[in-house]
Amino acid sequence: MVRAPLPLGTHGNITYYQHENGNWQARARYRDADGITRTVKRNGATKNAAMLKLKAHLAERQHVTTAANLTPASTVKELAGIWWEEFQAKDRATSTQHRYRYDLDRLILPSIGNLKIRECTVGTLSAFLKTVSNKNGAQSARVAKNILKGMFDLATAYDAAPRNPVKDVTLAPVKKKETVALEYMDVLKLRQSLTGEVREALEIMLGTGCRVGEVLALQWADLDLSDSNRARVSINSTLTRDTHGRYYRQEHTKNKRTRSAFLPPFVAEMLIRRRDTEIPAHATTTAWATPEMFVFPSSTGTAQDPNNFRRKWREQVKGTDFEKVTPHNIRSTVATFLERNTDLTTASLQLGHSDTAVTARHYVKRETEAPDSTAVLELFGREVSS
Incomplete structure (x- = not known):
């Protein structure tokens, strides 16, 4: 019977061999991310020392290939851990990293961290984000959606999900607030x-x-x-x-x-x-x-x-x-x-905006009363001789 291959990122039984000089060697078969199974060895002065060295090396080796081990049965918490490591390597503002980590720990993981990737359907995630919006506000829901989109982009890249369900989640549109300015x-x-x-x-x-x-x-x-x-x-x-x-x-x-x-x-x-x-x-x-x-x-x-x-x-x-x-x-x-x-x-420069459009759109209160243009518009009331 053909031996079934090891799952990616796992090892077989550990065996031991004692050298003539008295030192010990611990070895195990390990299947790497490229699908090739290799024999991994580590030596130590004692049998236990060799075993500990081998296990430490296997843990490091497994860490490198963890992302490849994502499956539809992996949890959102496991996915989040892998995504966070990759996200930290990106050139993102410190404040953005802090906000994402804060909302990941405060909103996402306590609520859906134990769900499996395959259980995260459009409906499930829509209901979760609606709850976030109701309890924590629309802005928190938008941040949570951005985090989840990045996580499930990673899941699809490693074949743990056939598609990214977050892309089909629609949040309720946020009504633009009227600019409030005191007289x-x-x-x-x-x-x-x-x-x-x-x-x-x-x-x-x-x-x-x-x-x-x-x-x-x-x-x-x-x-x-x-x-x-x-x-x-x-x-x-x-x-x-x-x-x-x-x-x-x-x-x-x-x-x-x-x-x-x-x-x-x-x-x-x-x-x-x-x-x-x-x-x-x-x-x-x-x-x-x-x-x-x-x-x-x-x-x-x-x-x-x-x-x-x-x-x-x-x-x-x-x-x-x-x-x-x-x-x-x-x-x-x-x-x-x-x-x-x-x-x-002047208003735009004072507020430190990149251009006047931002100032006009979000910070300057619009006049609700039109200027007195009656003298000009009166011209439409003139009679024309035939």
């Missing part, structure tokens, strides 16, 4: 209604058009306050989450563009006052504002979680006319104010 007098009222660091952060957002993550990532080294009338800020970083969900300073902005901006005197004066007279929770002296220290630190002096800042914001606007206003709305407010009082190019 000038409302901005003044909102500023006067806020207190403490929430108001101070708002003033930086109003004076720069920064995102809240960029404001909370600011360190004193990013500011030149030597002349309050010509103060400047370098916007070169933002806060992002690591694989454990904790926020840290990422040494580039969302679009990887560093920009410099002048600060209005009222913002510069506030920062000088904060630096010289205010003492945050973690500090014991007004000499706390060293170059590497965050302008708005947490209670322990580390990066402040943006979610904690938004919570403080909500507490201060609760019960006011600005209860539905978010920090992100301030960015749109700055863009709209600059577009109306200067031009779209």
Whole structure:
């Protein structure tokens, strides 16, 4: 009877041979990823040492061919482990890697990690992503879908799936939100209604058009306050989450563009006052504002979680006319104010966009009332002599 070949990436029984010098050799047949079965040997001073060396080598050899061992019966968790190793080798932004790892561990593996690849049908994955969207939001569902698409692309490449089911999963379209921008007098009222660091952060957002993550990532080294009338800020970083969900300073902005901006005197004066007279929770002296220290630190002096800042914001606007206003709305407010009082190019440069189309499409509030063109349109009412 012809002996059945070993499955790919596995070995047969381990046998032993003792050399004349007393050393031992452990050997086993191993079927490599190319389908060829080879005899693998390792030597040791004792039988046990030779066995341990052989097993360690076989484990390394199997690791190299693990992807080739994916089958329809492999689990999503096994697929994720192989996909993650390949994904890490790609030139992807650190923040993207952290977000993907975080959502893989938080959303995907706890829910469908034990499913077999063959069980992941279009219907199964559609139901899973719908649940993610309902519980965690549409953006989380889109990220989860991107992760799953990459995983099942790998599964199809190694013949563990006949096709990628994720490609046929359709997420509910996300309705484009209407741009919210405050009118000038409302901005003044909102500023006067806020207190403490929430108001101070708002003033930086109003004076720069920064995102809240960029404001909370600011360190004193990013500011030149030597002349309050010509103060400047370098916007070169933002806060992002690591694989454990904790926020840290990422040494580039969302679009990887560093920009410099002048600060209005009222913002510069506030920062000088904060630096010289205010003492945050973690500090014991007004000499706390060293170059590497965050302008708005947490209670322990580390990066402040943006979610904690938004919570403080909500507490201060609760019960006011600005209860539905978010920090992100301030960015749109700055863009709209600059577009109306200067031009779209200035607004785009202030916000650090790659082109004016992004600013116009997502950040400038559209006018709902047409300009008074009655003098021109009245011309259509003229009578013509026959």
